Amino acid sequence: MKPKKKHIILLFLGALICASSIAFTTVLKKQDKISAVLLTKERVFEAGNSIVLDFELSTPVRTQLFIHSSFGSNVIDPDDYHTARFIVPEFMAKKKGVVSYTLLGESGSLYDGEIRIIPNTKTKIHLESYIGPPSIIAGGEDYTMQIVIPKDSFDNPLRDSTAVLIGHQFLDIEKESIVQSKDMIGWTNIFSYDQSGRILLFSKVGETVSKEFSVEVFPSLPENFEIKSNRKHVYADGNQITEFITSIIKDKYGNVLSNGSLVKFIIKNEKGLLLHTQGSTVNGQAVGKILHPDHKDTWQIKAYIPGMAESNTLTIAYTQVLDDFEVKFDHDNRKITIGPLVSFMEQLIPDGTIVKMDLFKDNQKIDTKVKTSSHGVVRFLLQEGFYASGNYDIQIKALGIQKEFKNIALK
Amino acid sequence: MGWNRNIYRSLIIISFVGVIILLLFGISQTLSYLTTGADRSSMLHLALHKEQVYLPKLKWKDTINPGRPIERQALQDIEQDYLNAWYIRNAAYQTNSPEGIEDYYTKNARKHIVKSLVSNKEKNIAIHSTTTTHNVALDFYSADGQLVVITDTGVKEYQRVYRNNELLLETELQSDYQVMLMLEDGFWRIRHMVKEKNHSSDTVTQTNRSIQVMGNKIFVEDKEYQIKGINYYPQKTPWDMFGDDFDIDVIATDFDIIKNAGLNTIRIFIPYEAFGKAKVKTEKLEKLKQVLDKAATKNLKVIVTLFDFYGDYSVLDWTLTHRHAEQIVSTFTNHNAILAWDIKNEPNLDFDTRGKENVLAWLKEMIHQIKQFDPNHLVTIGWSDTVSAGLLQNEVDMISFHYYQDINTFSEAYQVLNSKVKKPLVLQEFGLSSSRGFWSPFGPSEKEQANYYKQFQEIIKQNNIHYLSWTLYDFDEVPGTVVGKLPWRKHKQKHFGFIDRDGNKKPAFEFIAK
Numbered sequence: 001m002k003p004k005k006k007h008i009i010l011l012f013l014g015a016l017i018c019a020s021s022i023a024f025t026t027v028l029k030k031q032d033k034i035s036a037v038l039l040t041k042e043r044v045f046e047a048g049n050s051i052v053l054d055f056e057l058s059t060p061v062r063t064q065l066f067i068h069s070s071f072g073s074n075v076i077d078p079d080d081y082h083t084a085r086f087i088v089p090e091f092m093a094k095k096k097g098v099v100s101y102t103l104l105g106e107s108g109s110l111y112d113g114e115i116r117i118i119p120n121t122k123t124k125i126h127l128e129s130y131i132g133p134p135s136i137i138a139g140g141e142d143y144t145m146q147i148v149i150p151k152d153s154f155d156n157p158l159r160d161s162t163a164v165l166i167g168h169q170f171l172d173i174e175k176e177s178i179v180q181s182k183d184m185i186g187w188t189n190i191f192s193y194d195q196s197g198r199i200l201l202f203s204k205v206g207e208t209v210s211k212e213f214s215v216e217v218f219p220s221l222p223e224n225f226e227i228k229s230n231r232k233h234v235y236a237d238g239n240q241i242t243e244f245i246t247s248i249i250k251d252k253y254g255n256v257l258s259n260g261s262l263v264k265f266i267i268k269n270e271k272g273l274l275l276h277t278q279g280s281t282v283n284g285q286a287v288g289k290i291l292h293p294d295h296k297d298t299w300q301i302k303a304y305i306p307g308m309a310e311s312n313t314l315t316i317a318y319t320q321v322l323d324d325f326e327v328k329f330d331h332d333n334r335k336i337t338i339g340p341l342v343s344f345m346e347q348l349i350p351d352g353t354i355v356k357m358d359l360f361k362d363n364q365k366i367d368t369k370v371k372t373s374s375h376g377v378v379r380f381l382l383q384e385g386f387y388a389s390g391n392y393d394i395q396i397k398a399l400g401i402q403k404e405f406k407n408i409a410l411k
Numbered sequence: 412m413g414w415n416r417n418i419y420r421s422l423i424i425i426s427f428v429g430v431i432i433l434l435l436f437g438i439s440q441t442l443s444y445l446t447t448g449a450d451r452s453s454m455l456h457l458a459l460h461k462e463q464v465y466l467p468k469l470k471w472k473d474t475i476n477p478g479r480p481i482e483r484q485a486l487q488d489i490e491q492d493y494l495n496a497w498y499i500r501n502a503a504y505q506t507n508s509p510e511g512i513e514d515y516y517t518k519n520a521r522k523h524i525v526k527s528l529v530s531n532k533e534k535n536i537a538i539h540s541t542t543t544t545h546n547v548a549l550d551f552y553s554a555d556g557q558l559v560v561i562t563d564t565g566v567k568e569y570q571r572v573y574r575n576n577e578l579l580l581e582t583e584l585q586s587d588y589q590v591m592l593m594l595e596d597g598f599w600r601i602r603h604m605v606k607e608k609n610h611s612s613d614t615v616t617q618t619n620r621s622i623q624v625m626g627n628k629i630f631v632e633d634k635e636y637q638i639k640g641i642n643y644y645p646q647k648t649p650w651d652m653f654g655d656d657f658d659i660d661v662i663a664t665d666f667d668i669i670k671n672a673g674l675n676t677i678r679i680f681i682p683y684e685a686f687g688k689a690k691v692k693t694e695k696l697e698k699l700k701q702v703l704d705k706a707a708t709k710n711l712k713v714i715v716t717l718f719d720f721y722g723d724y725s726v727l728d729w730t731l732t733h734r735h736a737e738q739i740v741s742t743f744t745n746h747n748a749i750l751a752w753d754i755k756n757e758p759n760l761d762f763d764t765r766g767k768e769n770v771l772a773w774l775k776e777m778i779h780q781i782k783q784f785d786p787n788h789l790v791t792i793g794w795s796d797t798v799s800a801g802l803l804q805n806e807v808d809m810i811s812f813h814y815y816q817d818i819n820t821f822s823e824a825y826q827v828l829n830s831k832v833k834k835p836l837v838l839q840e841f842g843l844s845s846s847r848g849f850w851s852p853f854g855p856s857e858k859e860q861a862n863y864y865k866q867f868q869e870i871i872k873q874n875n876i877h878y879l880s881w882t883l884y885d886f887d888e889v890p891g892t893v894v895g896k897l898p899w900r901k902h903k904q905k906h907f908g909f910i911d912r913d914g915n916k917k918p919a920f921e922f923i924a925k
Contacts, residue, residue, distance in 0.1 A: 064574075066572060066579070068568075068570075068582075068584060068606075069606060070523075070588070070606040071500075071520075071524050071527055072504055072524060072527045072528075072538075073540070074527055074530055074531055074536070075531070075534060075579065075580075091523060091526040091530070095523060097604075097605045097607065098586070098606045098607065098609050099606075100584060100586075100609045102580065104580060114609050130553065130558055130593075132553065133555045145554035145555065155603075156605075157591075157603055157605070183550040183551050184560055184603060
C-alpha cells in the first residue's frame with residue numbers, strides 16, 4: 001500500500017509541476033507582447049512650453065518616438081535609456097498644429113497618438129502686416145487691402161476669431177473697425193476718398209500696435225483741358241521755339257494731376273504731316289516745345305493724355321521770314337554763293353539755316369547739295385572732277401523761297 | 412643599337428606631342444570654364460521649371476474666396492510652387508541637406524525645417540517620403556496678388572524612416588494643412604504651415620462590375636472564367652509593339668490565330684519610357700486602344716502589363732509613375748477587353764538591386780492608385796517564381812507567377828503555393844525555347860518543345876490552372892535590354908514561339924491550348 005501512496009503523490013506532484021510550468025510559460029508568452037500606456041494626461045499644449053510624453057511599458061525595452069508635425073518628421077530617443085519618457089524637441093514644441101506620434105519598440109509600433117499644440121497667447125503678440133497695392137487712385141472705386149496676421153512670439157498665427165482692430169487716417173478722417181481673424185488673417189479693404197493724398201494705416205491686437213503704414217492716393221483720371229501757345233514772333237525762321245502750355249489739368253474731383261504725367265502734342269501742318277512733341281506735368285501744367293518751321297505754314301495743335309483726356313484744337317500761322325535772297329556765280333560759275341540771308345529785321349539769319357541746291361542736266365536731276373548757313377551765307381563748290389563742263393539747271397531753296405537758274409555753263 | 416635609338420627618339424617625340432595636347436586641352440577647358448557662368452537663363456531661373464519631377468494628384472476643390480477672384484495663371488503658378496515646396500522638403504528630409512529650401516520657404520519658415528534637418532542628421536535618420544494626394548481649396552487671395560491662403564485636405568503622406576540605414580518604420584499618414592504662401596522673387600513661398608488634422612486612411616472599395624473574383628475563381632459577367640492564354644508580341648516587333656512599325660492588321664491576323672487555336676486571353680506589355688513616362692503620349696494610347704478594341708471584337712480578354720522596363724522605385728519618383736498609370740488606366744476604365752492590370756513584370760528580380768522594401772512599397776501604393784482609377788478590372792503582379800508569388804497577396808486580386816524551371820518539380824511547387832494563398836493562381840508565363848543550334852548545340856529541339864507543352868497541358872488540365880504560355884512567335888531580333896547582349900542568351904529568347912519566323916506552325920502548336 002505504501003509504495004502506491006508514494007506513486008500517487010509523485011504523480012500528483014509531477015502533474016502540479018507540469019501545470020504550473022505550462023501556466024508560467026503562457027504568462028511569459030503574454031509578456032512577450034509589450035504594451036504601452038501613455039501616462040501624460042494633457043493632449044493640448046501651448047506652444048513654447050516643454051512637452052513631455054511619458055509612456056509606461058509592460059516590459060522595459062528600448063524605444064524611440066516617431067513624431068510628425070507641420071514642418072516634417074523626426075525620430076527622438078527617450079531622455080533616459082530605460083524609461084519611455086520623451087521630451088518633444090523645442091523646435092517642434094514651438095510650432096502650432098497637430099503632432100502625430102508613434103512609439104516604436106524593438107519590433108514595430110507600440111502606441112499611436114496625437115497631441116495638439118496651440119498658439120501661446122501668454123507671450124507677446126506680434127503683428128505681421130501686408131498692405132497692397134501701395135498706391136491707389138482717388139474717387140472711391142479703387143481700394144487697397146490691409147492684411148494682418150496676429151502671431152504669438154513663436155511665429156504661430158493666433159487661432160481664428162481673434163479680434164483685430166484695423167484703423168486708418170486720411171485728412172481729418174479717422175476710422176477704426178474690429179474684424180475677426182479667419183484663415184490666419186484679419187483683413188479689410190480701404191477704399192479711396194475723393195481727394196488725393198496719403199492714407200495712414202495701423203492695426204492693433206491686444207496690447208500690440210503695428211507699425212504705421214502708408215498708401216498713396218493719386219488723383220483719378222484727368223478731365224479734358226485747354227492749351228495755348230507762346231512764341232517770340234510769328235516768323236518761320238526755323239530757329240525760335242514755340243511753346244504749347246496746357247491749363248492746370250485736374251481729375252473730376254478737382255485733384256491736380258500728378259507731376260510727371262505725360263502730355264503729347266500732335267501738330268498737323270498744311271501738307272497734313274504730323275509733327276510731335278511732348279511734355280510732362282508740373283503742378284498740373286505741361287509744356288511742349290518745338291522749333292518754328294523754316295517756311296510759311298499753318299499749324300493745328302491738339303494735346304492728348306493718351307487714353308484719358310484731350311485738349312481743344314489750336315491754330316497758329318507762321319509768316320515768311322524773307323522775300324528774296326541773292327545768288328552769285330563765280331569762278332566759271334563753279335562757285336555759287338547764296339546770301340547774305342537777311343531776316344525781317346534786316347539781321348543776318350542765325351547760323352544753321354538749311355539751304356538746298358538741286359542740280360539738273362538735260363532735265364535729269366543729278367545731285368542735291370544741302371548746307372547750313374554760316375554768317376548768313378552758304379557757298380557751294382562744283383568741282384571739275386565731279387561735274388563735267390556743260391550746261392546745268394540749278395534750283396535753290398531756302399526758308400520757303402525757291403529760285404531757279406537755267407543753262408548755267410560750267411567750264 | 413640604331414633601332415633602339417629610333418625607338419627612344421619616337422617615344423620622346425610622341426610623349427612631347429602628348430604633353431602638348433594635354434596642355435592645350437587643359438588651357439581650353441580652363442578658358443571655356445571661365446567664359447561660362449553668368450548666362451542669363453541661370454540668373455533669371457528660366458530653366459528652373461522646365462521638367463516636372465513631382466506630380467502627385469492635386470485637385471482644386473474650389474477657388475472662391477473673399478479676397479479677389481483668382482486668375483488661372485496665378486493658380487497654376489501657386490500649384491506648381493506649392494508642389495515643388497513639398498518635393499524639395501521631401502528631398503531635404505531624405506538627404507538631410509537643405510538644398511533648395513530657400514526657394515520655396517520664406518526666411519522665417521525655413522528655420523523650422525533647417526532645425527528639424529539638423530536634429531535628424533545628428534541621429535543619422537533619413538526619411539524617404541512622398542505625398543500622393545492633395546485636395547486644395549483657396550481660402551484667400553489678396554488684392555495685390557502677393558499673398559494666398561490655402562487649405563490642403565487629405566494629404567496622403569507616405570514615409571519610410573531609416574535610422575543608421577536600417578528601416579525603422581513605414582507609415583502612411585493622412586493630414587489636413589492650412590498654408591499661407593507669399594510671392595517673393597517670382598516664387599510662391601510657404602510662409603506659414605499648420606497641420607490641422609490627422610485622419611486614418613480610407614480604404615478603396617472594390618466595385619468590380621463585370622469582372623469579379625470569388626474565392627479562387629474568376630468570374631466574367633457572372634460566368635466562371637478559365638484563362639487559356641498566351642503572351643503576345645507581333646513577330647516583327649517584339650518588345651516594341653507600339654512603336655513606329657505598329658500595324659493593327661498584323662495584330663488582327665495574330666488575334667485570329669490565337670482565337671482559332673482555342674485560347675481566350677492575351678498578355679501585352681506597356682513600356683514605361685516609350686509611352687512617355689509621366690506624360691503619356693496620346694498616339695501610344697491611341698494604338699493601345701486599337702489593340703484593345705480589336706481584342707474586344709475578336710472576343711479575347713487582355714492582361715495589360717504596365718511599367719515594362721521601369722526600374723526606379725525610389726519614393727521621390729512615385730508621383731511620376733502614378734500619373735503614368737492614371738493616364739493609361741483611367742482611359743480604359745470601362746473597356747471590356749481588359750481582364751486585369753498587371754502592375755509590373757517580374758518585380759522580384761529587382762529586389763537585390765533596388766531593395767526589397769522599395770519595390771514592395773512601390774507596388775503596394777501602385778495597386779492602391781490603380782484601384783482608385785479603375786475599380787472595374789482586376790489587379791495582379793507578374794512574379795517571376797512561385798516563391799515570391801505570395802507577396803502582397805492581400806492587395807492583388809489574382810496571383811500571377813512565371814515558371815521556367817524543371818517541369819517535373821512544377822506540380823509540387825504549385826501545390827505548395829496553392830496551399831498558401833486563397834486567391835486565383837495564374838501561371839502567367841511558361842515555355843521552352845526550341846533553341847537547338849549553333850549557340851546551343853544541346854538545347855531542346857522543336858520536338859522536345861512540343862513534348863514539354865504536351866506534358867504541361869496535362870498538368871494544367873489536372874489542376875485546372877489558369878495559364879498563359881510564352882510566346883506566340885519566334886523572333887528575329889531581341890533587344891539587348893531584354894536579356895542582355897550575350898548572343899547565346901538572345902538566341903534562346905528567339906525560339907520560345909509556337910510559330911517559327913517563317914510563319915510555319917511548330918510541332919508545339921498542337922498543344923497550345925490542349
